[in-house]
Amino acid sequence: MGAWRRLLASALVTGRSRILSPQSHHSRLLAPRLVDFFPGTPAAFQGFQGVQRRMSTTTAASSAADATSTAEKPLAEGVEGEETKQAKTEAPVSGEAKVVRRNPVSWLSFFLLVATAAALLFVFEREKKKALDAIRNKEMDVKYGPSVGKAAIGGPFKLVNHEGKTVTEKDFLGNWTLMYFGFTSCPDICPDELQKMVQAIDAVDKKSGLKIAPLFVSVDPERDSVEQMKEYVQEFHPRLVGLTGAPEDIKQVAKSFRVYYMKTGDEGDDYLVDHSIIMYLMDPKMEFVKFFGKNYTVDELSQGIMDEVKNHGKTKRS
Incomplete structure (x- = not known):
């Protein structure tokens, strides 16, 4: 019987039975009774009570640690949640800052395109003007040698001057005359x-x-009326005489002086007239002496006129 009691007491001390757990309701109820039931083994039950106290202390410390961990966990999770949320919120912003949508056409490329187009247009217009001038100047760039015979240029005409008076070639006899054919709406060459x-x-x-x-x-003649001619010639020189007339009369005098003219870009009254760019020097008998093309400068033209006047007198005397 003594051996059995010691064996049972040892099993209770080592804590192999779950009912003797310090947290067990049965342990709290059985511990005092076991001491009374096993009076012969005080040391064993005192050891059991020490183990029980130690287990209670360990369990309390473990519960406190768990409580602290449980309390800190939501806070940590909250902080981590805020940081994660902020990172997630900032991530797209950072990504958008790195990804820049570029316009397919920048202002610089647009400016270069416009500048290139303007340069090409300028070159085209310049070359076109050069080509037209070259064609017109072919008949004007004449190298003169000894004259043979008399040119069939000039003849009778009947026109109206800028004062509204009808005139003929006879009204200009006795003076050296310099004639030019053009039109008042000419943008640059005629002026x-x-x-x-x-x-x-x-x-x-x-x-x-x-x-x-x-x-x-x-x-x-359709646009160059007497009034228009008067206003126009007064802008150049007080002795400049403007002559206009009916289309048939203009056609006849242009033919006599071998003058080419033709309308271009006919759109109502908005058109230009392509024509010969030549000045005709006529002697006091209104007979043709020499023509001067666009390639002459002011000095060359004035000197050419004086030379022709001087040579004309010698020719007449001879």
């Missing part, structure tokens, strides 16, 4: 040539005292 004409006759007058009569004959 340039008329300006060169009046400057040349002024130079001749200054150098030799010879007064040349300048004539401007219109090849655009």
Whole structure:
């Protein structure tokens, strides 16, 4: 019986039975009774009670640690959740900062395109003007040699001057005359040539005292009325005479002086007239002496007129 009691006490002390767990309701109820039931083994039950106290202390410490961990976990999870949320929120922003959508056409490329187109247009217009000038100047770039016979240029005409008076070639007899064919709506060539004409006759007058009569004959009678011609010629020189007339009369005088003219880009009243760019020097009998092309400068034109006047007198005497 003594051995059995010791064996049972040892089993209870080592804690192999789950009912003797310090947290067990049965352990709390049985411990006092076991001491009474096993009076012969005080040391064993005192050891059992020590183990029980130690197990209670360990369990309490473990429960406190679990409580602290449980309390800190939501806080940590909250902090981690906020950081994760912020990272997730910032991540797309950072990605968008790296990914830049570029326009397929930048301002620089657009500017270069416009500049290139403007340069090409400028070159095209310049080359076109050169080609037209070359064609027109073919008949003007003439190298003169000894004259043989008399050119069939000039003849009778009947036109209206810028004062509204009807005139013929006889009204200009007795004077050296310089004639130019053009039109008042001409954008650049006619004004340039008329300006060169009046400057040349002024130079001749200054150098030799010879007064040349300048004539401007219109090849655009539909638009160049008497009033239009009067307003136009007054802008160049007080002695410049403007001549216009009926289309048939203009056609006849242009034919007599071998003048080419033709409308271009006919759109109502908005059109240009392509024409010969030549000045005709006529002697006091209104007979043709020489023509001067666009390639002459003011000095060359004035000197050419004086040379022809001088040589004309010698030819007449001989």
